[in-house]
Each structure stands twice: as structure tokens, then as C-alpha cells.
Amino acid sequence: MTSLLSTDPLRWGGALALSAGxxxxxxxxxxxxxxxxxxxxxxxxxxxxxxxxTGSAEYLARRSAELLATGGLSARAVCxxxxxxxxxxAATRVLFVASTYGEGDAPDTAAxxxxxxxxxxxxxxxxxxxxxxxxDKSYANYCGFGRQLDAWLAHQxxxxxxxxxxxxxxxxxxxxxxxHHVGRLAGTQDAPDWDAPAYADWRIVARTRLNPGxxxxxxxxxxxxxADGALPAWxxxxxxxxxxxxxxxxxxxxxxxxxxxxxxxxxxxRLQTRDDGCPGAASGWLCAQAGDADVVRLRLRAHERFxxxxxxxxxxxxxxxxxxxxxxxxxLKARIxxxxxxxxxxxxxxxxxxxxxxxxxxEDWRASGALAHLDLAFxxxxxxxxxxxxxxxxxxxxxxxxxxRGAALYxxxxxxxxxxxxHEALLAILGAPLLDALAAEGRYRxxxx
Numbered sequence: 001m002t003s004l005l006s007t008d009p010l011r012w013g014g015a016l017a018l019s020a021g022x023x024x025x026x027x028x029x030x031x032x033x034x035x036x037x038x039x040x041x042x043x044x045x046x047x048x049x050x051x052x053x054t055g056s057a058e059y060l061a062r063r064s065a066e067l068l069a070t071g072g073l074s075a076r077a078v079c080x081x082x083x084x085x086x087x088x089x090a091a092t093r094v095l096f097v098a099s100t101y102g103e104g105d106a107p108d109t110a111a112x113x114x115x116x117x118x119x120x121x122x123x124x125x126x127x128x129x130x131x132x133x134x135x136d137k138s139y140a141n142y143c144g145f146g147r148q149l150d151a152w153l154a155h156q157x158x159x160x161x162x163x164x165x166x167x168x169x170x171x172x173x174x175x176x177x178x179x180h181h182v183g184r185l186a187g188t189q190d191a192p193d194w195d196a197p198a199y200a201d202w203r204i205v206a207r208t209r210l211n212p213g214x215x216x217x218x219x220x221x222x223x224x225x226x227a228d229g230a231l232p233a234w235x236x237x238x239x240x241x242x243x244x245x246x247x248x249x250x251x252x253x254x255x256x257x258x259x260x261x262x263x264x265x266x267x268x269x270r271l272q273t274r275d276d277g278c279p280g281a282a283s284g285w286l287c288a289q290a291g292d293a294d295v296v297r298l299r300l301r302a303h304e305r306f307x308x309x310x311x312x313x314x315x316x317x318x319x320x321x322x323x324x325x326x327x328x329x330x331x332l333k334a335r336i337x338x339x340x341x342x343x344x345x346x347x348x349x350x351x352x353x354x355x356x357x358x359x360x361x362x363e364d365w366r367a368s369g370a371l372a373h374l375d376l377a378f379x380x381x382x383x384x385x386x387x388x389x390x391x392x393x394x395x396x397x398x399x400x401x402x403x404x405r406g407a408a409l410y411x412x413x414x415x416x417x418x419x420x421x422x423h424e425a426l427l428a429i430l431g432a433p434l435l436d437a438l439a440a441e442g443r444y445r446x447x448x449x
Contacts, residue, residue, distance in 0.1 A: 046075040047091055049083055051098040051110035051145065054239070054303055054447070057134055060175075061097040063194050064132075064182050071186030080110045081440055085117045092126055093161075095182070096149060099134040102415050104144025108446055109305075112436055114145070118152050125157035131164040132178050142166070161185065169250065199243055199297040201227035204290055205264060214354040215380070218271045219323060220287045221257070223264045224296060231260055236330035237306035237447070240267060243297040244282040252282035253301070255327035255412065255447065259334060265298075268326035268357070306410065306447045308334060314443070315342035315407035317399070319422055321388055322349060324413025325357050327447050331410060336370040343370065344402065346395075348377040348388035348418065373398070389421035396429045403430065408443040419448040 046068050050061035061077040068075035080096075088094075101107040106114040131153075133146020143166045150164045162181045167174040175194065183189050206223040225231065234256060241251045258266035271287040272280030279288065290296055308316075308331060316335060318328040325347060332343055345362070349355035355378065356362075365371040375391045392399060403409075411422055426435055426444075438444035 044074045044076040046073055046093045046095065047083075048075060048077045048095045048097065049080050050077060051080040051096070051107050051113070051149075053099055053101060053107040053109070053305070055301070055305060056170075057097040057099045057107075057132075058304075060132065060134075060178075060194075061095075064095055064097065064178075067179065067182050067188075067191055068186045070191060071188050073186060080113045083113060083117070085120055085122050088117065088127075089122050089124065092128065094127065094129045095161075096129065096131045096146075096153075097134070098131060098146040098149050100139075100141070100143055100145040103139060104141025104148075106145045106148075108439060108444075110145065112440065114148075118149070122156055124153060125159075127153070127156075127158040128161050129153055129158050130161045130181065133164055133166045134170075135166060135168065137168045142168070197299055199241075199299045200232075202265070202296045202298045203227055203294070204286070204292065204296060207287070210268070210357045211349075211355050214350060216270075216350050216355065217273065218287065219357065220269050220271070222267045222269050222286050223258075224267070224298065225264050227295065231263065231265070232300060233260055234265075234300050235302070235307050236334035237303050237308065237327060238330075239301045239303045240265060241299050241301055242282050242286065244285045245297075246285070247281035248297070250281070255324070255330070256300075257326035257329045259330060259337070261337075262333075266326075268323040268329075270323050303447065306412075306445055309442065311408035311410075311443065311445075312338070312340070315344070315402055315405055316340070317344045317346070317402055317407050317409045319346045319388055319392070319409065319411045320413040321347065321418045322357075322413055324411075324418075324448070327412040328410065329358060329361075332365070332371070336365065341370050342372055342407075344373040344375075344398075344407075345371055346375045346377070346388050346391050348379065348391075350378060350380045352376070352378045352381055387421060388418060389425040392422060392425040392429065399429055403434070403438070406443075409438065409445070411446040411448065413448060415448040419446060 048061045048065040050057040052058040065075040065077040098110070099107050131146050131150040133143035135143030135146065146164065146166065154160065165174055165178045179191065179194060183191050202224045204222060205225045208221045209218055210221055211219045236259060238256050239253050240256050241253050243251045254267045254269060256265060257268055258264060267286070269283050269286045272283040274280065306327060312335065316331065318332060320328045328345065332345065335343055349357065362371065362374055366374040375395060377386050377388050377391045379385045379387055411419060413419065435444060
């Protein structure tokens with residue numbers, strides 16, 4: 001999976017991306033709130049509410065809460081999925097850190113809040129708040145959800161502590177302005193800057209085209225190893241950020257397809273081409289330009305919302321298309337290596353003859369029983385187009401059965417077409433209340449771009 005870092009699902013990162021190891025040290029501080037546990041608004045002077053998709057807004061919310069605490073204030077970072085109307089009405093001071101999904105929509109964690117709270121009119125004249133909105137100016141509805149949230153709060157009578165701050169792809173100046181304002185609220189101006197972890201030097205050790213002859217853009221499996229030989233730790237579902245030499249200030253983010261014990265870090269990278277015919281800055285570097293001796297600047301980022309976590313003990317339904325197979329392959333490999341065979345993969349691409357990615361491995365897993373089901377949709381092989389969402393509808397009875405047995409749903413791949421189509425199919429099969437409940441429980445997770 002690949003994309004320019006921007007809004008949460010489209011991967012903004014830049015100065016504030018996290019390494020997997022560093023993030024793991026701070027997870028214990030917020031675990032009790034990440035799955036929608038109700039918020040005790042009266043239990044803290046300040047709430048710092050994050051609406052996040054891949055963890056960027058979540059990280060900033062925790063840092064903001066920590067900064068408030070340095071001034072002796074009681075502050076708690078909580079997920080917006082844990083905030084309902086009554087709790088919002090009970091709060092008096094709230095900072096919101098809000099990412100945007102796709103073209104102006106709320107991220108998955110904020111879907112219920114947007115649908116159930118922002119469609120009502122609570123009396124919030126007692127509330128003081130501010131909003132940090134994360135986005136990407138290349139999209140028409142820049143910082144769309146953050147702007148909607150800010151306008152809605154003001155319309156309900158809430159008072160801004162300071163004006164909304166919009167952040168374009170992790171812009172360091174905008175983030176420094178937010179940190180300055182939060183520091184003033186805390187009564188401190190000497191807090192250290194929120195620096196990002198450094199990139200490490202990696203080298204490409206293998207590069208294989210997975211779709212020779214495809215009518216689509218070339219897609220490569222790129223294997224990397226650290227230049228110093230010490231492979232860092234990561235979990236299935238985590239991400240790798242690459243800083244391309246021709247555009248180092250705009251890192252790109254990719255799902256990791258391998259596990260540390262495999263001895264290398266694998267990415268599935270589709271070669272992107274610009275309007276002028278030139279290759280993409282990152283994909284061109286990884287797929288064609290970088291040689292064995294060239295350095296690839298890379299760092300890891302934990303993606304807690306797409307890790308297995310408690311879902312490791314559940315049946316898994318993995319759904320995706322194209323390079324989204326990278327993230328799903330990591331999850332499936334972790335489960336299979338751990339002895340779990342209650343796995344169901346639904347995968348879509350163009351043509352079976354050219355685009356059946358990782359075919360040998362997937363068919364071996366199916367033959368051995370490691371994949372209980374492997375359902376494929378090759379959209380250009382038949383007279384009528386058939387996509388992953390169509391397969392879901394065909395397998396509606398099995399889907400309901402697996403959900404009844406406690407299965408988790410993980411979706412990885414393109415935002416346009418696949419992710420929306422899959423979501424609509426799930427709504428039609430399972431119904432909105434059940435799908436909302438699965439999302440709140442952490443059993444419906446998406447990593448789309």
C-alpha cells in the first residue's frame with residue numbers, strides 16, 4: 001500500500017511520524033479508552049479528544065495532554081468514539097485533534113460521533129474548546145471534518161480558546177503554533193519541540209515484479225534490510241515511512257507485508273506515474289532507481305488500529321485489493337505462524353493470469369488449511385465486472401455466520417471504489433447498527449488510501 005502522507009487515512013506524517021518501538025512505550029497510557037470505553041468527563045480538568053485513522057491525531061492528542069499535565073492540569077487523551085452527547089455536555093474544556101477521511105469525511109473512529117452527536121443540538125455555552133485539524137491541501141475539502149467539527153461546536157454556543165489550526169501534511173509551523181497555544185494554557189513556554197524519530201539507512205536486497213504483463217501499473221515486492229544489519233521490531237499491520245531523495249520533506253507510507261522473523265522488511269509498491277510521465281518520487285525510487293548500494297531512508301510507525309491486538313483470538317476476515325494485500329499478508333502470516341487457521345481472505349485485482357499477487361503462497365495456504373477460504377475477484381476476466389464487494393454479497397450467509405462466531409473484519413486497499421463498495425456491501429448484509437457496534441468494539445478496521 002502506498003500513498004502521499006496527508007489526512008490520516010491517506011497518511012500525513014512528516015515531522016511527527018512515530019517509530020514502532022517508541023510508540024509501544026506509551027501505549028499503556030491510553031489502552032483503557034481506545035475501544036470506546038465511556039469517558040468520565042468530570043474526572044479531568046481537560047479532555048483532549050482525538051479523531052484518528054492511523055494514529056497521527058492520537059499521538060498529537062497524547063502529547064497535548066502531556067503538555068497540559070506539565071502545568072499541573074489534569075488532562076486525559078481519549079478517542080472520540082468514547083464521547084457521547086451527555087459526556088460532551090458535562091465537559092468544560094476540550095481540545096480536539098481531528099483528521100479527515102477521504103474527501104472531507106469523518107475518520108472511522110468519529111463516524112458514530114458525527115452521525116449521532118453532530119446531528120443533534122446540545123447546549124454547549126459552558127464549553128471552551130479548540131480544534132487542530134489535520135489535512136492535505138491537494139484535496140478539495142481540505143481539513144473537512146476538522147472544519148465541520150469546529151463550526152458545529154461554535155453553532156452550539158461553545159467558545160473557542162483560540163482559532164482552529166489547520167495542518168497541511170504535518171506542517172511543522174502549524175504544529176508548533178498548536179504546541180505554543182497548548183503551552184500557554186498549561187502556563188509553560190519551555191516545553192521541548194515534538195521532534196520525530198530519525199530515519200535509518202536501509203538497502204534493497206531483492207526486488208521482484210509481481211504482475212508481469214499486467215494492463216495495470218507495475219507492482220513490485222521490495223525487500224529491504226537495515227544497512228547496519230540490526231532488524232528492528234514491528235508487528236503485523238504496522239507501516240514503513242520512506243523519505244525519497246528527490247522529495248525528502250514529503251515521506252510516503254507503506255504497509256509492511258512481512259514479519260521480523262522472516263529476516264527482512266517487505267513492501268508491495270505500485271509504480272506511480274505523474275501527469276508528465278515521470279515516475280513518482282518514492283515509488284520510482286523503490287521500484288526502479290535505487291540500486292543495491294543506494295541508501296533508502298526509512299523509519300517504522302506503529303499502526304495500533306490495524307494491529308491484531310485482541311482480534312488475534314478471533315476468526316479473521318481479510319478483505320482487500322491491489323497493493324493492499326501487503327497489510328493483509330502480514331496479518332495472515334502472523335496468525336498462521338501462530339497456529340490460527342480460521343482465516344478468510346477476499347482479494348480483488350484485474351486479471352488472474354497477470355495480477356494474482358503472491359499466488360503460490362496464497363494457494364499453498366488454502367491447500368494446507370491455513371486459509372479456510374480464499375475468494376477472488378478478477379474484475380476484467382468476465383463479461384461483467386466483478387469486484388470484492390460482489391463476492392461479499394455472494395457470500396452473505398457465510399459472512400453472517402463468521403460474524404456470529406466473533407470474527408473481526410480487516411479491510412486494506414484503495415479508498416476509491418473498493419473500500420466504499422465493501423462498506424456498502426457490509427451495510428447491506430449486516431445492517432448499520434451491527435457494523436457500528438463492530439467498529440466500536442474494534443472488530444471492523446480499515447487501512448485504506
